[in-house]
Amino acid sequence: MKRNEFIQGAAAVIAGNMLPNLSFAEESNKIGKIRFAYLTDTHLKAGIVPETGFASALHHAQSIKPKVDFIINGGDSIMDSLEADKQKTQAQWDLFHSVLKKENSLPVYHCIGNHDVWGWFVKENKPDADRLYGKVWVVETLQMPGRYYSFSKGKWHFIVLDSTQLNPAGGYIAYLDPGQLDWFRQELEKSKDKFVCIVSHIPILSICAGLFFNKTETNGDLKIQRNLMHTDFLALKKIFMDYPNIKVCLSGHIHLQDELDYLGVRYYCNGAVCGNWWSGAFQEFAPAYAVIELYDNGTSERKMIDYSNS
Numbered sequence: 001m002k003r004n005e006f007i008q009g010a011a012a013v014i015a016g017n018m019l020p021n022l023s024f025a026e027e028s029n030k031i032g033k034i035r036f037a038y039l040t041d042t043h044l045k046a047g048i049v050p051e052t053g054f055a056s057a058l059h060h061a062q063s064i065k066p067k068v069d070f071i072i073n074g075g076d077s078i079m080d081s082l083e084a085d086k087q088k089t090q091a092q093w094d095l096f097h098s099v100l101k102k103e104n105s106l107p108v109y110h111c112i113g114n115h116d117v118w119g120w121f122v123k124e125n126k127p128d129a130d131r132l133y134g135k136v137w138v139v140e141t142l143q144m145p146g147r148y149y150s151f152s153k154g155k156w157h158f159i160v161l162d163s164t165q166l167n168p169a170g171g172y173i174a175y176l177d178p179g180q181l182d183w184f185r186q187e188l189e190k191s192k193d194k195f196v197c198i199v200s201h202i203p204i205l206s207i208c209a210g211l212f213f214n215k216t217e218t219n220g221d222l223k224i225q226r227n228l229m230h231t232d233f234l235a236l237k238k239i240f241m242d243y244p245n246i247k248v249c250l251s252g253h254i255h256l257q258d259e260l261d262y263l264g265v266r267y268y269c270n271g272a273v274c275g276n277w278w279s280g281a282f283q284e285f286a287p288a289y290a291v292i293e294l295y296d297n298g299t300s301e302r303k304m305i306d307y308s309n310s
């Protein structure tokens with residue numbers, strides 16, 4: 001941030017009656033932009049801290065100046081339905097809808113997180129026994145067009161992906177299944193006249209993914225686990241090289257924050273609304289959401305907002 005912009009920003013905060021104010025560097029040089037809030041990893045559950053925390057993040061995002069036009073929900077909306085029974089899953093979704101309806105009036109685009117998938121880790125669940133098993137429930141309850149989909153805003157095309165695939169041997173792995181990968185290629189082919197912003201719950205590329213456990217292996221290796229970053233990164237990188245209009249990749253999942261520039265793509269991992277699952281900060285990162293600006297020249301900027309302390 002340049003010094004004079006900081007001073008202008010500070011003045012605007014005072015003039016704006018202490019409403020949260022953001023000053024993006026070089027903002028004045030970039031004509032035309034899309035501005036939105038990225039709330040990821042809310043992990044909502046019943047309780048005063050999560051419920052008031054989610055409400056205050058939503059209030060903050062709606063009062064920030066300049067205004068944001070919409071919200072992207074990066075996934076893990078609820079605490080967990082992978083291991084929850086039907087009743088507990090229903091209660092979490094009811095709570096999520098009730099807070100969102102009461103506390104938010106902005107349009108929201110949703111992305112599926114691993115914890116939004118129902119029943120994969122419930123032993124007695126059989127895939128065919130209930131039509132809501134797996135991702136059907138989250139897609140229906142959030143009224144998503146599908147588990148992956150796209151939309152356009154101005155000069156930008158947003159592609160929302162579904163990162164989480166079941167590992168039959170246990171757990172889940174981050175990658176695009178073959179059908180989704182075909183669709184993704186077609187989307188890119190159709191949107192060559194726009195800049196592309198990709199949304200995935202699990203990062204496609206992130207150094208945070210290797211820092212999640214806050215330790216190295218005994219031999220000194222830093223491990224990036226297959227459920228913490230896309231295992232198909234190298235394949236996706238090859239595709240990205242054919243489409244220089246892909247400019248931004250947004251993610252969450254790790255509850256840490258980073259910002260990487262790699263081969264012309266800016267990768268932002270956007271912390272967590274719940275921080276350390278509603279127990280304060282996770283490692284160095286307080287509960288937060290991101291404000292993202294996408295400019296008409298294909299550049300972008302992100303600012304993380306510690307919503308409880310600003």
Ligand SMILES: [Zn+2]
Pocket residue numbers: 076113114115201252253254
């Ligand atoms: Zn996650």
